Amino acid sequence: MYEIIEHTADIGILVEGGELEEFFADAALGMFAIICDSVPEGEAVSHDIILESEDMEGLLVAWLSELLFLFESDGFVPREFRFAELESRVLEAACTGAKTHLPISGTEIKAVTHHLLKVEDTAEGWRAKIYFDL
């Protein structure tokens, strides 16, 4: 589950609930809910992503940054995710979605930031606030 949150200059999402895989998926869907004004259409494509990082926060930022890059270079908007591996420092996922035709109507995200980023494992599931530079 994700929800869009305020920041004076930019924008963020609060992602919470569920297992780690759902959390990472929701973070991605939340980011693309900001980027795309409407559900994008396009040829069905898939991308494999393999990443590692020193910690969970770094992994989350790397994950979203990779998806952002695939969107910018290829118009890729992901919809579904299958994680072959997802731990605190390693991620391997197959993402399927649409290859949209750029430019699209939406909000341009320049980068994923580490601002106030803390990934927490709570009783209700995983949780974090993620801010984007617009």
Place this chain on the structure above:
Amino acid sequence: MSQNWEGVVKKESEGKYVIPREFRDDMRVPGVVFASHKLLPSVLRDNALEQVVNVATLPGIIQSSIALPDIHYGYGFPIGGVAATSLRDGVISPGGVGFDINCGVRLLRTNLERGDVAGKAGELAAVLFSVIPCGVGSKGDIRPGEKNIKRVLEEGVGWAVKNGYGWREDIEFCEENGCMEGAEAGELSKRAVERGLPQLGTLGSGNHFIEVQYVEEVFDNEAARVFGLSAGQVVVMIHSGSRGLGAQVCQDSISMMRGAAGKYGFELPDRQLSCAPVDSPEGKKYFAAMAAAANYAWANRQCLMHLVRQAFERVFGTGAERLGMSLVYDVAHNIAKLEVHEVDGKRERVCVHRKGATRALPAGHPLVPKRYAGVGQPVLVPGDMGRASYVMRGMEAAMRESFGSVCHGAGRLLSRTAAKQQFNSRQVMDDLEERGIKIQAANRKVMVEEAPGAYKDVSLVVDSCERAGLAERVAKLRPMAVVKG
């Protein structure tokens, strides 16, 4: 977020407030806030001052952690801030520059008058919108290719002019002559280069824009004459930056520096202040990559100007030279520069971080173009799209007080979500229509998020800079046609 800043800032002089160094144990220098009495409440509001205080803890910071009147909350560093650090024992920080390296503004003249353009403003907006790639994920038509991208990164505006995107005489009127020394294309990641390849000559989105404006009022006749501006004259303002390439350089650099605090024994109150000594391998790598990204942005604004000239040629049926479309000036407002300043009575080279702040040099400064020597460097201050923009000139006090820096624009008042709650795009468009402003936006939503009410009143910001003696107003510009990504 509960600090009451009103009790903390102490008025030192007209338009200048100080946060004493003693306010917090880890501050190395005081905080200085430039704002008029009228603007102060909005400065105190969003906790940007906490960030100003955090910046004051940076190793090697000199004199003060500076907040300009358009200050607002950012990531780590506030936006609208300046921090100068010693080259001997000071740090350089990617957060002190921002993701959009060398986001900046340029202004070009025309010899057209408001009356010549008024009837064609809609057509101009439409033609500009069609020739300038903008919107989310937009790609440009000016492709240096892998073979030449290194030149773009190391030559900046020079590359663009050499390849037919602009005139030789544009170079002199760009900060740094459109090319910063020390840029090294090799310091960019493959990904940063990949992102930059298709984006030259693109506007981007968000608060980037191209505006056809007219000079509504001249405040300083002599300075305006020297800048080649007069009442009623039509000018064009371009606001854009280094696009995905710069954002990637920033991101890569933040990653590179994440371990540096530990390595160099720094204790930082906020991880997003991550930094390394200017003189360290990490510091040097960042500077070299940042300079390359800055050059990319200058090349980008040069290409955008080229496209603007072409659009005018199409609408007015005559060449851009005939239309007198020469460059007034181009300024960066997200950048770190190595500059000579007077510190404790001695001239010293320091690293000046400007994030949402513009360099402002006074008359006689060697880096001011010769033609402007008697007046000072033009400072371009874009407002929001409904209100005004300003041309100012740098004053001597800025060198003493703010390392030759002033505000960069109106500064946001409302978050995008709050703006969406308060305004709707129909309202904003009607309001602009009433003022005779023609707008073409890639996305209607942007109009709400960028609504005039979402920003501080730029006149107040400019007034604050003037009261503090940092810069003086030369002319006020009003929009006629706006293109937004």
